[in-house]
Amino acid sequence: MRIGISWISATLLLSVAAVHAQDRQPTASETKLIRDCAAKHVDDGEGEGACAFKLVAEPCIEKDGSNLGTANCYRMEETIWDQVLNENYKELMASIEEKNDQNKLKEMQRAWIAYRDTTCDFYWNKIHGSMAVPMSAACRLRETARRALLLAFLRTV
DSSP, X not given: OHXXXXXXXXXXHHHHHHHTOOSOOOOHHHHHHHHHHHHHTTTTSOHHHHHTTTTTHHHHHHHOOSHHHHHHHHHHHHHHHHHHHHHHHHHHHHHOOOHHHHHHHHHHHHHHXXXXXXXXXXXXXXXXXXXXXXXXXXXXXXXXXXXXHHHHHHHHO
16 A cells, blocks of 8 residues: 555656646847846846846747746746856855855855745645646746846945
8 A cells, every 4th residue: 555655646746846847948049138138237126127027938928828838938037047146146255255244145045045935835835726836936037036136236236
């Protein structure tokens, strides 16, 4: 009986992983759109509204507006923002001379990751349905874009 339950559990886990799979990686031109927009708005506070969702995810969604297609479009754009975030983090870390301040940046980033994951995963707990898939993906995209822009701003101050 244990084998049957283990097999069912493994099958369910693989099914959930398949739902979260991303169909394609962003193109070089999509990546450039986000990078250029983020660089343009690094210190004006308009980056999220001007850059997130509009340039990559929304045109992608126009091609496949299903729940899974929408989630995949959000995840694809999140991939770009995550690259930008990681680059901004590394540059910010390199600009900080004091070891204690570098540790504070690490601590801040770890706390943000926990916040993002807890917040965006809550859609699964609250909604329990197929709409949780794109809503959770949109949350991760939004939070990652916001963080990438914040870290870029912190590099300039």
